[in-house]
Amino acid sequence: MKTQIFKINHINQNEEIQAVAKILRDGGLAAIPTETVYGLAANALNPDAVNSIFKAKGRPNDNPLIVHISEIDEIYPLVTSFPDKAKALADAFWPGPLTIILPKSDIVPKEVCPRLETVAVRMPSHPVARAIIKASGVPLAAPSANSSGLPSPTKAQHVIDDMNGKIHAIVDGGESSVGVESTVITLATDVPRLLRPGGITPEQLESVIGEIEIDPAVLDELPEGAVAASPGMKYKHYSPKAQVYIIKGDFPSFKCYVEASKQEGDYALCFSGEEEKLTVSAISYGKENCPEEQAHNLFSLLRELDSRGAKRIFVRRPDPHGVGLAVYNRLIRAAAFRVIEMPKIYGLTGQTGAGKTTVANELVKKGWQVIDCDLVARKVVEKGSPALPKLKEVFGEDILFPDGSLNRKALAKKAFSTEEGRQKLNSITHPAITKEVTRQIIGEKDKFPVFVIDAALLSKSEMYHYCSKVIVVVAKEDVRLKRIIERDSITPEQAITRINAQPDEQYYRSIADVVIENNGGGIDLSDIF
Numbered sequence: 001m002k003t004q005i006f007k008i009n010h011i012n013q014n015e016e017i018q019a020v021a022k023i024l025r026d027g028g029l030a031a032i033p034t035e036t037v038y039g040l041a042a043n044a045l046n047p048d049a050v051n052s053i054f055k056a057k058g059r060p061n062d063n064p065l066i067v068h069i070s071e072i073d074e075i076y077p078l079v080t081s082f083p084d085k086a087k088a089l090a091d092a093f094w095p096g097p098l099t100i101i102l103p104k105s106d107i108v109p110k111e112v113c114p115r116l117e118t119v120a121v122r123m124p125s126h127p128v129a130r131a132i133i134k135a136s137g138v139p140l141a142a143p144s145a146n147s148s149g150l151p152s153p154t155k156a157q158h159v160i161d162d163m164n165g166k167i168h169a170i171v172d173g174g175e176s177s178v179g180v181e182s183t184v185i186t187l188a189t190d191v192p193r194l195l196r197p198g199g200i201t202p203e204q205l206e207s208v209i210g211e212i213e214i215d216p217a218v219l220d221e222l223p224e225g226a227v228a229a230s231p232g233m234k235y236k237h238y239s240p241k242a243q244v245y246i247i248k249g250d251f252p253s254f255k256c257y258v259e260a261s262k263q264e265g266d267y268a269l270c271f272s273g274e275e276e277k278l279t280v281s282a283i284s285y286g287k288e289n290c291p292e293e294q295a296h297n298l299f300s301l302l303r304e305l306d307s308r309g310a311k312r313i314f315v316r317r318p319d320p321h322g323v324g325l326a327v328y329n330r331l332i333r334a335a336a337f338r339v340i341e342m343p344k345i346y347g348l349t350g351q352t353g354a355g356k357t358t359v360a361n362e363l364v365k366k367g368w369q370v371i372d373c374d375l376v377a378r379k380v381v382e383k384g385s386p387a388l389p390k391l392k393e394v395f396g397e398d399i400l401f402p403d404g405s406l407n408r409k410a411l412a413k414k415a416f417s418t419e420e421g422r423q424k425l426n427s428i429t430h431p432a433i434t435k436e437v438t439r440q441i442i443g444e445k446d447k448f449p450v451f452v453i454d455a456a457l458l459s460k461s462e463m464y465h466y467c468s469k470v471i472v473v474v475a476k477e478d479v480r481l482k483r484i485i486e487r488d489s490i491t492p493e494q495a496i497t498r499i500n501a502q503p504d505e506q507y508y509r510s511i512a513d514v515v516i517e518n519n520g521g522g523i524d525l526s527d528i529f
């Protein structure tokens with residue numbers, strides 16, 4: 001079948017509108033723009049035309065369709081009653097992204113709502129959609145115009161990608177403004193029930209009709225064998241070809257997760273401004289606090305990432321409130337309910353002798369996991385670790401004992417004698433330390449609410465950017481001197497050399513979110529919690 005493409009930007013394009021209306025009246029299929037997503041329309045009163053929608057989309061035949069009208073009054077023939085609450089919702093939100101389910105009348109063929117006594121009705125606000133419905137003179141059944149299972153189309157090109165050659169016409173009316181499908185509410189239950197969140201929020205609905213219930217399928221996976229109030233909810237949905245994962249947590253922990261598990265073909269779908277802070281390929285789907293923008297971009301970007309060949313997509317979790325509920329609802333389905341919860345990651349740092357360990361011990365008492373990077377640094381150069389052959393390559397055979405294990409003194413002598421040596425050493429050990437620390441965090445992420453990375457040189461490491469809070473421990477210089485002389489049995493001169501090799505206190509304070517004074521006596525940790 002040859003698919004005719006119409007470009008209709010304005011309702012004064014009467015010739016084109018009439019041509020599309022005729023295709024629909026004659027039982028044909030036409031994809032039309034709406035403010036939510038593109039719809040695949042057919043005459044709702046013609047069972048054969050309706051059946052052909054299911055065929056073109058590859059849609060399971062028990063998944064009912066929404067009937068679209070151009071004026072409120074057109075609902076009366078379709079339903080057996082139009083209760084006050086429905087009328088109030090229609091008055092408040094039509095034309096617009098709201099679908100209302102009511103008991104159906106006999107003129108609605110069973111093909112539209114298989115096995116149901118109800119029908120879903122919506123009056124879209126897109127002027128071209130309304131003009132086409134009006135010109136057709138019949139209500140139009142229209143699901144989203146994607147191949148079943150794929151993300152819904154928000155641009156004519158998406159429809160062309162999925163439907164070219166399978167339907168009679170595609171109307172290009174520009175980008176859909178909302179970007180996710182309409183809110184679906186049923187008034188065929190005792191208490192009105194939200195079946196699918198969309199551009200009209202639960203708060204907006206409640207402000208008009210009072211209490212509504214939210215169907216459990218909105219946020220959670222239906223248990224095996226459960227009957228879906230909205231049959232569409234039970235199907236795999238909105239899925240790009242890539243595997244989608246939602247990461248719950250703040251940006252630093254998101255960065256930690258995606259960078260630590262990085263593979264070829266990975267993409268991050270993040271919030272505006274975060275793209276440039278990530279070392280994996282990243283696209284923003286909107287500002288963190290703007291769910292409307294996220295909704296507008298989501299489906300289009302999922303398709304875009306597929307076309308770039310993405311294998312896995314890690315998504316920053318949207319705040320599931322307001323329109324964000326719709327964004328989250330679509331994303332968890334796109335992700336097949338794979339949500340990875342990341343703990344918080346804090347950094348603990350400070351000059352030698354400042355008393356980090358005392359603070360660390362207190363944090364452990366809270367049930368937090370402290371990762372001591374001095375221990376990790378030792379671990380990553382153990383015999384058999386991948387860092388050891390690299391050190392040997394750079395610093396020579398004689399940094400190893402005859403048994404192949406590391407001779408620390410020999411290495412220190414070589415590496416610390418020049419700045420270049422120190423840098424070379426760090427360029428081998430730091431990535432290895434980061435890898436090991438993130439491996440521990442991700443491996444045990446479900447066991448602790450907070451991980452604390454304890455590292456004197458935290459700010460020089462990539463791990464610094466994984467910390468949502470940096471705790472700096474400070475103490476007066478004489479206190480620190482005394483501590484390290486006692487702790488490490490060294491001379492005052494040696495202690496001073498060590499202290500001078502580190503950045504000064506001012507520097508540490510400048511990177512701190514929280515400063516803990518630890519001069520002995522009590523420590524006040526209240527700012528951490």
Ligand code: TXA
Pocket residue numbers: 034036037038039040063064065066099101113116118119120122124142143144145180181182183184195196229230231232233
């Ligand atoms: O924004 C939209 O609603 C778009 C545009 C094209 O208008 N249409 C759309 O249609 O999203 P579709 O078919 O992709 O989604 C319709 C949803 C499905 O989840 C379906 O199960 C539910 O509405 N639905 C339709 N009739 C129903 C009924 N009588 N009872 C319960 N759920 C119904």
Ligand code: MG
Pocket residue numbers: 143144152181
């Ligand atoms: Mg759909």
